[in-house]
Amino acid sequence: MITFFRIATVxxxxxxxxxxxxxxxxxxxxxxxxxxxxxxxxxxxxRSLEVKDDTxxxxxRDGGMxxxxxxxxxxxxxSNYKETKEASxxxxxxxxxxxATQMEERAWSFLPEGESRSGWRVERAMGFVAGYGERxxxxxxxxxxxxxxxxxAGDSLTITLDGYEGKVLTxxxxxxxxxxxxxxxxxxxxxARAIAVRALDRIEHAETRGWIKHEWAAQPPTWSQRYVVSxxxxxxxxxxxxxxxxxxxxxxxxxxxxxxxxxGIDAETGAVCYVGLMMDAGADxxxxxxxxxxxxxxxxxxxxxxxxxxxxLWGLAAxxxxxxAWLVVRARG
Amino acid sequence: MPHYFYSTNNHISGxxxxxxxxxxxxxxxxxACLKVGxxxxxxxxxxxxxxxxxxxxxxxxxxxxxxxxxxxLVVRFEAVDSYGVVYEAQDSAPVKNKIGLAQVDEWNxxxxxxxxxxxxxxxxxxxxxxxxxxxxxxxxxxxxxxFTGSGxxxxxxxxxxxxxxxxxxxxxLAEPDLLFPYFPNYVDWxxxxxxxxxxxxxxxxxxxxxxxxxxxxxxxxxxxxxSILLPHMTSYGEFVENxxxxxxxxxxxxxxxxxxxxxxxxxxxxxxxxxxxRAYFLYANWQRWxxxxxDLHVVRIDSWDNVVNADYEMRLWGDPNTRIRWVYTGDEYLxxxxxxx
Numbered sequence: 268m269i270t271f272f273r274i275a276t277v278x279x280x281x282x283x284x285x286x287x288x289x290x291x292x293x294x295x296x297x298x299x300x301x302x303x304x305x306x307x308x309x310x311x312x313x314r315s316l317e318v319k320d321d322t323x324x325x326x327x328r329d330g331g332m333x334x335x336x337x338x339x340x341x342x343x344x345x346s347n348y349k350e351t352k353e354a355s356x357x358x359x360x361x362x363x364x365x366x367a368t369q370m371e372e373r374a375w376s377f378l379p380e381g382e383s384r385s386g387w388r389v390e391r392a393m394g395f396v397a398g399y400g401e402r403x404x405x406x407x408x409x410x411x412x413x414x415x416x417x418x419x420a421g422d423s424l425t426i427t428l429d430g431y432e433g434k435v436l437t438x439x440x441x442x443x444x445x446x447x448x449x450x451x452x453x454x455x456x457x458x459a460r461a462i463a464v465r466a467l468d469r470i471e472h473a474e475t476r477g478w479i480k481h482e483w484a485a486q487p488p489t490w491s492q493r494y495v496v497s498x499x500x501x502x503x504x505x506x507x508x509x510x511x512x513x514x515x516x517x518x519x520x521x522x523x524x525x526x527x528x529x530x531g532i533d534a535e536t537g538a539v540c541y542v543g544l545m546m547d548a549g550a551d552x553x554x555x556x557x558x559x560x561x562x563x564x565x566x567x568x569x570x571x572x573x574x575x576x577x578x579x580l581w582g583l584a585a586x587x588x589x590x591x592a593w594l595v596v597r598a599r600g
Numbered sequence: 601m602p603h604y605f606y607s608t609n610n611h612i613s614g615x616x617x618x619x620x621x622x623x624x625x626x627x628x629x630x631x632a633c634l635k636v637g638x639x640x641x642x643x644x645x646x647x648x649x650x651x652x653x654x655x656x657x658x659x660x661x662x663x664x665x666x667x668x669x670x671x672x673l674v675v676r677f678e679a680v681d682s683y684g685v686v687y688e689a690q691d692s693a694p695v696k697n698k699i700g701l702a703q704v705d706e707w708n709x710x711x712x713x714x715x716x717x718x719x720x721x722x723x724x725x726x727x728x729x730x731x732x733x734x735x736x737x738x739x740x741x742x743x744x745x746x747f748t749g750s751g752x753x754x755x756x757x758x759x760x761x762x763x764x765x766x767x768x769x770x771x772x773l774a775e776p777d778l779l780f781p782y783f784p785n786y787v788d789w790x791x792x793x794x795x796x797x798x799x800x801x802x803x804x805x806x807x808x809x810x811x812x813x814x815x816x817x818x819x820x821x822x823x824x825x826x827s828i829l830l831p832h833m834t835s836y837g838e839f840v841e842n843x844x845x846x847x848x849x850x851x852x853x854x855x856x857x858x859x860x861x862x863x864x865x866x867x868x869x870x871x872x873x874x875x876x877x878r879a880y881f882l883y884a885n886w887q888r889w890x891x892x893x894x895d896l897h898v899v900r901i902d903s904w905d906n907v908v909n910a911d912y913e914m915r916l917w918g919d920p921n922t923r924i925r926w927v928y929t930g931d932e933y934l935x936x937x938x939x940x941x
Contacts, residue, residue, distance in 0.1 A: 322883070326932065332876060334883045340890055344883050346911065348875045348920040348932075393912065400823055400917055407912055420893065420905035427911070437911050441886065472706050495905045496893040503894040503904065504855045510894075522903065529853075529904055541894065543904045545851040546758055547817030 292316070295323045299333060302343060306377065306435040340422075340443035351436045354404030354429045358397040363430035367394050367406060370428050374408035377426055377435075379442050387412050390423070395430050404430050407437075414446040414517060419494035421446065421517070447494050447517025450535035456490060458537065459521040463488065463530035466539045469505035470528075475544065479527045488525030492534065495520055503531065503541025510540055601691045602800035605664040605673055606807035607751050609842040609928035610800075612636065614677025615657035616687045624683060628652030632679040634660055637667055641940040652682070662940035663927040664695045665727035671695040693800075696807050699723055700750030702733035702743055703815075704757050705767050707854065712896045715756040715815050715858040722865035726925065728752060738767045740784040747786075748793050751810045752924055753828065754861060759816025762824045774824035790830035798831055808832075811874060811924050812845040813864065815857060820847025820915035829918055842928045844874050844918030850902040859885065859897045860914070868924050873932050875920035882909050 295318055303309050311327040318324070323335040330349030336342040365373075371392060375384060391409040396402055405427050412422035421444030427437040464483060470476035499515025502508070510533070519534040527547070531540035602610070614634050618627040634642040642658035656679055667673055676690035701716035708714055720730055733746050743766055747753060758765045763773045773785035795803035812828045819825050825845055826832065832840040846864070863884055867877040886909040889898045899908040908914055921928070927935050935941035
């Protein structure tokens with residue numbers, strides 16, 4: 268197929284009055300196959316290749332698919348559903364041939380050219396699981412580049428490796444993100460936390476706001492620091508307007524995470540970068556409680572209605588007591 | 601004959617045998633065709649010199665969504681023998697294709713949180729009949745009614761690993777709970793909705809789920825919510841065929857989550873398989889984040905700075921080649937004829 272495609276390309280080059288277009292396709296194919304060689308899949312045979320919206324989109328005959336951005340920073344994503352499924356199927360009857368340590372070593376070998384381990388860290392490592400499902404029969408690692416020794420939202424690499432052959436099943440990589448300089452000074456964590464808690468008042472929905480404030484008061488949020496690109500005209504939900512006015516660059520944030528949400532505070536200025544709400548809305552609060560008592564908000568009409576139902580429960584509890592008393596009276600009589 | 605047609609993987613067949621030999625000699629078939637809704641989906645034309653068949657069969661797999669929900673779809677087999685005698689037989693069954701959409705009311709009406717609206721827009725004007733719970737205080741009883749017969753099921757709520765909530769903050773569990781057996785759960789729901797037998801021959805004549813998007817935190821962390829796809833296993837222990845569930849692995853941010861529905865369903869309505877639709881979504885979501893880290897239409901998980909960009913963050917349980925438009929082919933490629941093969 269590759270041979271055929273190359274012949275076809277040559278023919279188009281010689282016949283087309285706009286030779287540049289055909290040349291472009293040949294370059295795309297070369298780019299694709301160079302990437303496939305890098306992940307050890309240079310045996311893959313292209314079934315279709317198209318370029319659309321600055322992305323090369325390739326389907327391979329073996330069930331693989333590749334999306335390769337032509338922009339910078341550059342995004343590359345590969346996945347193979349057939350081999351993912353096969354690894355899962357094998358996991359139901361075979362133990363893995365590779366250990367997690369061996370696979371992690373292999374994951375590190377895919378660091379982009381010119382990068383060293385010391386500048387990256389394992390963000391997430393998922394071990395071998397046997398059974399049905401796409402996470403079964405493989406190992407998955409997410410590696411992320413550090414900035415100034417701290418985590419950053421930038422270059423990263425996520426790779427899933429077959430637990431039997433060590434083949435690459437999925438591969439996602441972002442490269443070319445510019446790092447940022449450390450801030451001239453940072454506000455203390457106590458100050459940042461106080462700003463974050465006050466920022467919860469910006470949540471519009473009264474029940475959600477009340478619930479999250481209540482939870483954060485009872486269970487102080489955890490914190491972390493991270494470099495993230497900010498500014499350039501955009502800002503997160505409920506953020507300070509000044510955030511949008513900053514020049515676009517990587518800046519250090521304090522990140523506070525508590526039940527139901529997360530708040531990002533610029534480490535240099537104390538500006539609120541975002542107040543993010545989660546769809547779990549305080550997961551552990553919903554476990555093991557009767558119907559209609561889940562996630563009871565601290566204020567609002569629903570809780571009032573539910574509270575009014577309590578006297579009925581007392582009435583129900585009184586029935587066996589009254590029955591017992593009646594039996595005692597009857598027995599004595 | 602199935603009790604009903606649903607989704608994109610319906611199998612039909614017909615066959616005939618020639619009548620007895622008479623004084624003119626033996627007969628054989630010169631023509632046969634299998635029709636669905638009046639369209640020929642399989643055909644035989646005899647060519648002189650080839651073997652003369654005395655029995656003939658036709659079969660096809662087709663996408664029922666090209667016909668409107670509720671259509672009483674006629675399957676007809678016709679054959680003509682060498683003496684011009686026409687043989688014909690037909691039967692019919694209703695098309696049942698329903699989309700069930702439910703969402704927490706506080707997310708309705710905002711472009712970056714109204715996920716089910718994106719699904720409704722993407723899937724409108726196709727053969728699916730859309731039902732929606734988008735008002736306040738819908739509860740498990742409302743949801744069970746919506747879930748019944750939904751081939752596409754998109755629920756956007758607060759969620760956990762083994763349960764999700766309704767708008768009135770009640771639980772719907774993935775599986776029965778030993779301590780609280782009265783809690784509504786998908787295993788019990790599916791058991792009663794399906795009745796006995798395997799679709800499309802089950803006793804209640806209600807179709808199963810083809811594609812579910814549990815747009816809630818943690819719903820894809822384990823396979824607990826596979827219960828939505830019951831009865832989903834073949835007797836060979838294979839993956840389910842043309843049935844799958846997509847759910848998140850962690851805590852998803854409310855802001856931007858609707859983009860997933862928009863991207864997933866706009867691809868799937870064109871016949872893209874669930875696996876590929878998810879891959880395109882992950883890529884597009886990441887690209888949007890690269891262009892603007894604080895974009896309010898980016899789907900994020902666990903941390904505002906962690907864009908949903910990896911398979912494990914948005915898990916697919918079931919058949920990766922599930923298709924909700926154009927005939928199911930068992931792979932990512934469309935059939936030559938689009939809606940049948």
